Amino acid sequence: MLIKGSTEIYGIIGNPVAHSLSPIMHNSAFEALGLNKVYVAFPATNAEKALAACRALGVHGLSVTIPHKETILAHIDSIDPMAQKIGAVNTLLFNEDNKIHGLNTDWIGANKALAEKLELQGKRILLLGAGGSAKAIGFGLLEAGARVIFASRTENKVKVLAETLKCDWTHLADIETIQADGLINATSVGMSPIENASLVPAESLGNFPVVMDIVYAPLETRLLREAKSAGCEVITGLSMLLYQGVAQFEAWTGQDAPVEVMRTALMKAINE
Ligand code: NAP
Secondary structure, eight states, rough: OOOOOOEEEEEEESSSSSSOSHHHHHHHHHHHHTTEEEEEEEEEEHHHHHHHHHHTTTTTEEEOOOTTTGGGGGOOEEEEEEHHHTTTSSSEEEEETTTEEEEEEEEHHHHHHHHTTTTTTTEEEEEEOSHHHHHHHHHHHHHTEEEEEEEEHHHHHHHHHHHHTTTTEEEEGGGGGOSSSSSEOSSSSTTTOSSOSSOGGGGGGGGSSSSOOOOSSSSSOOHHHHHHHHOOOOOOOHHHHHHHHHHHHHHHSSSSHHHHHHHHHHHHHHHH
16 A cells, blocks of 8 residues: 555554564555555553654554553543453544543454354353453453353462452362363463463363464464364464454444455464
């Protein structure tokens, strides 16, 4: 696309951002719909200064990533109720009066990815992890009427998270004893370069008909490879990444996102 004086600027702020797949995903979508918009990566160590600069330069929308998803709340003008509950945003809209509104689309992406294989209402989900993603996904699953059991490495962290969401929790060592409709890995275990790791013993995967990993590099983690062998339905981390981006695109443009264009762009980038 030819960048003109009138081209609207979108982007991602975080540190690091050079590896982000969001520019590829959103630019392919802008181009497919012929929109006069461009999406760039802004490495930013200071969220407050980065926001002030974006406001001053007339940026139209931002994705927010590590380490700013929570601290940036102090510098925005309004927040969506789910993002408020989660205590983190990954999407910012700059309104016409230059006010900044925050949303969280991570939970939307995770719910949509899981819902492709499992109706969530009333289902029991074992959710591994107690970090930022586990929190957003946990709130999202509850919102969809599912029941959540957390399991994570650091006991006081998982306890606090489970208490906040009024959910059960267990030790990682005990997950073999759990049966649930679905299992989600929301830890970084299995991610490149430590690819050959999984928190779930292969022999207990039969306890979970649907297994989703939010790690997307590699696309087929050891967890998903073993889950497939155990006969589970599997969902890769690409689905959550895609659908959180679809929700961002639709919030920024008010148009239906070209989902398959975005999926293909992500797939190509991950395979490369
Ligand atoms: P985070 O806040 O740093 O949380 C990481 C979680 O992983 C923590 O609960 C941590 O446990 C756990 N963990 C890390 N190493 C572990 C190990 N060796 N054994 C057991 N648990 C371990 O990170 P996050 O933002 O939630 O992201 C987690 C992963 O999701 C990353 O790989 C990220 O790339 C991926 N992600 C994917 C998407 C997507 O759209 N597909 C979106 C966001 C994130 P402790 O609390 O005990 O340290």
